[in-house]
Amino acid sequence: MKSFSLLSRRAGAAFLTPAGLLIGAFVIAPFFWVIYVSFTNRTLLGRTALDPEFVGFANYISLFEAGSFLTRGEFGTSLILTIQFVLLSALAGQAALGMLLAWMLQSVPKTLKRLTEMVVIAAWILPEVVIAFAWFAFLDYDNGTLNMIMDALGLPRGDWLLSFPFWVIVVFNTWRGTAFSMMLFNSAFSSIPPSYFQAADVAGASSWQKFRDIGLPLIRGHVVTDLILITMWTFNVFTPFLLTKGGPSYRTEILSIYTYRVAFRDFEFGKGAAVGVVIMLINLAFALFYLWVTRKRARGVAA
Amino acid sequence: MRIRSHALWMSLAAATALATPAMAADLTITCRCVVDGVNSEQAKWIKESVIPAFTKMKADAGEEVNVTFTEFAGSDEQLTQQLALDFSTGAGPDIAGFDGFLIPSFVEGGLLKPLEDLAGDAVTGWDGWSHISDGAKALMSYQGKPYGIALGTDVRMIFVRADLLRDAGIDPETWQPASWEELLDTARTLKEKNPDTFPLQLNAGVPMGEATTMQGYWMALLGMGEEVTDDQGRYIVASQGILDTLNLYKTIYVDEKLGDQRAQLLGDGRNRTFANFRDGTTAMLVEGDWFWRSVTAPGSEFAVENRDEVMSWAKMPAKEPGKGIRGQDFVTVSGGTGFVLNPNTDEPELAWELLAFMNGQEQLTEFQKFQPRIRIRDDVDIPEAPFLKETSEVLLPLTTARPNDANYNAVSAEIQRMTEAVVSGELSPEDAMKRYGEAVTKIVGEENTVSLL
Numbered sequence: 156m157k158s159f160s161l162l163s164r165r166a167g168a169a170f171l172t173p174a175g176l177l178i179g180a181f182v183i184a185p186f187f188w189v190i191y192v193s194f195t196n197r198t199l200l201g202r203t204a205l206d207p208e209f210v211g212f213a214n215y216i217s218l219f220e221a222g223s224f225l226t227r228g229e230f231g232t233s234l235i236l237t238i239q240f241v242l243l244s245a246l247a248g249q250a251a252l253g254m255l256l257a258w259m260l261q262s263v264p265k266t267l268k269r270l271t272e273m274v275v276i277a278a279w280i281l282p283e284v285v286i287a288f289a290w291f292a293f294l295d296y297d298n299g300t301l302n303m304i305m306d307a308l309g310l311p312r313g314d315w316l317l318s319f320p321f322w323v324i325v326v327f328n329t330w331r332g333t334a335f336s337m338m339l340f341n342s343a344f345s346s347i348p349p350s351y352f353q354a355a356d357v358a359g360a361s362s363w364q365k366f367r368d369i370g371l372p373l374i375r376g377h378v379v380t381d382l383i384l385i386t387m388w389t390f391n392v393f394t395p396f397l398l399t400k401g402g403p404s405y406r407t408e409i410l411s412i413y414t415y416r417v418a419f420r421d422f423e424f425g426k427g428a429a430v431g432v433v434i435m436l437i438n439l440a441f442a443l444f445y446l447w448v449t450r451k452r453a454r455g456v457a458a
Numbered sequence: 459m460r461i462r463s464h465a466l467w468m469s470l471a472a473a474t475a476l477a478t479p480a481m482a483a484d485l486t487i488t489c490r491c492v493v494d495g496v497n498s499e500q501a502k503w504i505k506e507s508v509i510p511a512f513t514k515m516k517a518d519a520g521e522e523v524n525v526t527f528t529e530f531a532g533s534d535e536q537l538t539q540q541l542a543l544d545f546s547t548g549a550g551p552d553i554a555g556f557d558g559f560l561i562p563s564f565v566e567g568g569l570l571k572p573l574e575d576l577a578g579d580a581v582t583g584w585d586g587w588s589h590i591s592d593g594a595k596a597l598m599s600y601q602g603k604p605y606g607i608a609l610g611t612d613v614r615m616i617f618v619r620a621d622l623l624r625d626a627g628i629d630p631e632t633w634q635p636a637s638w639e640e641l642l643d644t645a646r647t648l649k650e651k652n653p654d655t656f657p658l659q660l661n662a663g664v665p666m667g668e669a670t671t672m673q674g675y676w677m678a679l680l681g682m683g684e685e686v687t688d689d690q691g692r693y694i695v696a697s698q699g700i701l702d703t704l705n706l707y708k709t710i711y712v713d714e715k716l717g718d719q720r721a722q723l724l725g726d727g728r729n730r731t732f733a734n735f736r737d738g739t740t741a742m743l744v745e746g747d748w749f750w751r752s753v754t755a756p757g758s759e760f761a762v763e764n765r766d767e768v769m770s771w772a773k774m775p776a777k778e779p780g781k782g783i784r785g786q787d788f789v790t791v792s793g794g795t796g797f798v799l800n801p802n803t804d805e806p807e808l809a810w811e812l813l814a815f816m817n818g819q820e821q822l823t824e825f826q827k828f829q830p831r832i833r834i835r836d837d838v839d840i841p842e843a844p845f846l847k848e849t850s851e852v853l854l855p856l857t858t859a860r861p862n863d864a865n866y867n868a869v870s871a872e873i874q875r876m877t878e879a880v881v882s883g884e885l886s887p888e889d890a891m892k893r894y895g896e897a898v899t900k901i902v903g904e905e906n907t908v909s910l911l
Contacts, residue, residue, distance in 0.1 A: 198567070199542050199543070199546060199567060199569075200542060200560075200563040200564060200566070200567040200569070200864070200867060200868075201563045201566045201567055201864045201865060201867075201868065202566045202567075202864060204546075204566065204567030204568055204569070205566070205567065205568045223896070226893065227884065228875065296720070314720065316724065317720055317723060317724065399725070400665070400725045402664065402665065402723065402725065403723035403724065403878075403882060404723065404878055404879065404882045404884050419539060419543070420535070420539065420871075421868065421871060422542060
């Protein structure tokens with residue numbers, strides 16, 4: 156294959172240099188710095204701030220220490236909490252709900268479709284602080300909208316943020332992120348030639364049969380993309396902090412919040428960096444899996 | 459022609475850029491204070507008195523100084539976090555509001571410098587020192603060197619809603635519990651009268667930060683004759699005092715629901731306890747005198763109506779008479795907040811000048827108009843405020859201070875976690891103490907801990 160270029164190699168390199176330097180300074184250097192710090196007992200305050208010692212794998216070992224691994228507020232519970240959070244809010248919540256909405260939108264009048272899209276997307280694009288504030292107002296025990304609704308229906312009031320903090324952030328994240336899945340699936344469904352469905356209609360297929368036998372198989376690739384992306388995003392999401400600050404009693408302290416607490420509230424940079432590295436490795440696994448799947452798909456399309 | 463005008467503009471711009479620092483100096487000052495918000499009186503004092511007077515003084519001397527005041531509206535912990543990160547990166551205000559107990563951990567971390575190192579002879583020669591007692595100087599010092607100047611010290615007590623006690627048939631004039639049991643009994647009586655209320659509040663939990671440790675945990679622990687460290691400075695990781703303190707929390711919040719558990723666990727918990735007191739849901743609240751000076755002061759968010767009639771106070775009793783620290787019947791603990799200089803300031807001399815000016819006789823006397831308080835200078839009159847006179851006379855002789863130790867800040871965070879685990883019902887007092895002991899040992903090292911059990 157003959158290569159084609161607008162610029163000479165040298166000019167190209169010159170143009171890339173500023174960007175390369177920036178990436179080097181702000182992405183690559185911190186990356187290695189974090190790895191280095193994770194092997195020290197560096198803190199921000201106190202004696203270990205000025206002369207941190209090299210502690211080898213001690214930070215990593217303390218994360219996976221059997222005795223405290225499953226204590227609330229330690230790495231282990233945070234990890235398990237995060238996995239539950241991803242399964243419930245990303246996979247069962249965002250993906251399934253997004254799929255349902257997208258499928259239903261295929262057969263409704265245009266105006267209703269537009270309207271639904273608008274509402275769902277609004278939940279996605281509004282600034283997070285605004286959203287968190289709105290949810291606070293919705294869930295507040297004394298004057299919250301939800302409890303007012305419960306009162307009106309004659310149901311018992313709930314102390315949502317205190318009694319069901321985990322479910323609050325699950326519902327919150329589902330609500331917040333469904334838009335992406337919905338849009339992705341929506342465009343995927345729209346790309347299927349209408350004639351397929353028309354033929355199925357003639358044969359008297361139900362909506363479920365059309366979904367199972369035509370819709371889903373044809374967008375399988377999009378489903379995989381969607382699942383991997385939202386899994387990664389949900390795994391790293393920090394927004395629940397705005398609602399619960401990780402509490403009460405660490406019951407909503409997912410890994411991102413745990414890292415923040417250890418590094419920037421307890422100021423234990425060494426341990427925080429170790430958590431950061433572990434999270435990076437997990438993300439790397441997700442990313443490699445994602446690349447592997449997309450490459451497989453690309454090859455499949457080419458064939 | 460064109461080129462010449464271009465050059466003219468360029469040189470003008472360059473001249474301005476170079477000349478500005480020489481002509482006008484900039485200073486920034488921050489505290490956790492907001493006009494009409496938290497610590498409103500302090501914010502007003504800085505804004506309306508300190509800054510205008512200081513800039514005028516400098517202007518009269520032919521110097522132009524711009525002082526920028528940033529009102530920080532977040533929590534104490536958020537300000538600590540902000541300052542720690544700012545100071546470590548060379549950023550931050552030149553003068554910052556600061557809680558004295560944080561000084562050791564900041565100093566050990568290299569985030570603060572002694573005043574003398576920053577501004578030299580101007581500091582050692584300041585005439586104000588002769589009006590400040592050594593004890594008051596120590597509030598913002600570490601290893602004998604001052605890092606800032608405290609605005610004053612404080613004491614802790616039980617704030618009482620006299621009207622609620624009267625309703626329950628208790629005479630607030632004479633009410634003074636002599637033991638924890640008597641305190642709890644009063645709470646039980648009040649709870650019986652109004653089952654929907656939470657008569658007693660003793661701070662616990664993570665969201666309240668240092669308020670949990672100071673206003674809650676210390677106040678109970680001292681009543682068992684113990685402190686967080688022993689007399690050799692070793693951290694106590696297991697003791698009867700810790701257990702009894704945690705059991706007191708358990709009685710109040712879990713077993714008998716005498717206190718508002720939600721207020722201790724929710725993010726904005728402290729404000730909730732203030733609101734509860736204002737609204738009469740809480741009749742007895744253990745807090746520092748800041749609660750009187752600022753929180754319930756007329757015009758603030760949690761102002762108590764007819765404060766002089768409905769609000770009174772009592773001493774915090776030891777678990778049993780004579781069982782408190784140094785064999786006392788009653789206990790309290792003091793801290794001090796003030797202002798420190800940023801070690802990275804570009805204008806150390808000028809920043810010190812402003813700090814000294816703030817703590818001069820004239821400005822502190824001015825401060826009394828915004829917020830009457832016992833000042834650290836002996837040449838500043840104490841205004842006619844019976845509450846301050848009474849509490850300081852009664853409580854200052856009983857008081858204790860937190861350890862002046864770089865690890866205290868981190869240990870305090872573990873105390874907050876330990877109390878939260880008990881108050882939320884997640885752990886038993888025994889298990890919570892065990893976890894606390896492990897965490898503290900990790901922080902300070904095995905050799906600096908001791909078990910009294």
